[in-house]
Amino acid sequence: MRLVADYHTHTVHSHGKGSVDDNVREALRRGLKAVGISDHSMAHALYGVRRVDEYLADISRAKEKYAGRIEVRTGIELNIIGLDGSVDLPQGVFDTVIMGYHKSAWCRDLRTMWVFSTPGFSGRADEITRAYIQAMRRHRIDIIAHPGYGVPVDVKTLAKACADYGVLWEINNKHAELGPEDLALAASVGARFVIASDAHSPENVGCVPAAFSLARRAGLGAAQIANVTEE
Numbered sequence: 001m002r003l004v005a006d007y008h009t010h011t012v013h014s015h016g017k018g019s020v021d022d023n024v025r026e027a028l029r030r031g032l033k034a035v036g037i038s039d040h041s042m043a044h045a046l047y048g049v050r051r052v053d054e055y056l057a058d059i060s061r062a063k064e065k066y067a068g069r070i071e072v073r074t075g076i077e078l079n080i081i082g083l084d085g086s087v088d089l090p091q092g093v094f095d096t097v098i099m100g101y102h103k104s105a106w107c108r109d110l111r112t113m114w115v116f117s118t119p120g121f122s123g124r125a126d127e128i129t130r131a132y133i134q135a136m137r138r139h140r141i142d143i144i145a146h147p148g149y150g151v152p153v154d155v156k157t158l159a160k161a162c163a164d165y166g167v168l169w170e171i172n173n174k175h176a177e178l179g180p181e182d183l184a185l186a187a188s189v190g191a192r193f194v195i196a197s198d199a200h201s202p203e204n205v206g207c208v209p210a211a212f213s214l215a216r217r218a219g220l221g222a223a224q225i226a227n228v229t230e231e
């Protein structure tokens with residue numbers, strides 16, 4: 001399998017090291033057909049994008065500059081901030097909406113904060129899974145970022161909901177908390193996948209060896225992954 005697009009990359013607008021332009025140039029160098037800039041949304045206490053207007057303008061400039069050579073997508077990595085499925089979607093038009101849990105994001109109420117941050121009580125994975133599903137119901141979400149990273153989820157239930165709502169299950173090169181058996185279970189209920197670098201440095205854009213290895217061990221084929229082709 002070969003990667004044709006990387007929809008999940010960070011820049012200096014959140015806590016990446018490179019500029020939008022740096023990420024696009026690396027994606028071009030690797031022969032990708034599309035690259036997504038997906039910096040953290042505002043609830044991320046340390047790294048959330050502060051000037052969304054500047055962020056969007058910067059990506060717009062790259063879209064124009066590289067038109068005809070590579071597709072540059074305006075993305076955002078939302079935080080789930082409520083058990084009711086609340087997310088921190090900013091104003092703006094986005095080509096790719098990614099959503100996930102991050103421990104540095106503020107929560108909209110104490111109960112959510114407690115459930116997200118307190119390990120060890122029964123039913124936690126169920127409550128968190130329900131929150132993810134509520135978010136998919138209430139908002140347009142294209143990709144669930146790194147499922148299982150930071151908080152437990154019920155893989156089968158979440159994967160079935162992803163299949164029902166047409167949301168892609170991310171296989172993240174940096175955060176691979178789930179094993180091949182979890183991905184195989186997700187696939188068995190119809191989930192489709194996307195492989196992502198989650199690059200925080202330009203040189204890591206399009207670099208996904210760990211994610212590929214995991215996909216292979218799970219027995220996934222190119223037809224089940226949105227952004228690869230058969231070699």
Ligand SMILES: [Zn+2]
Nearest residue numbers: 077100102145
């Ligand atoms: Zn993330």
Ligand SMILES: [Zn+2]
Nearest residue numbers: 008010077198
């Ligand atoms: Zn990320």
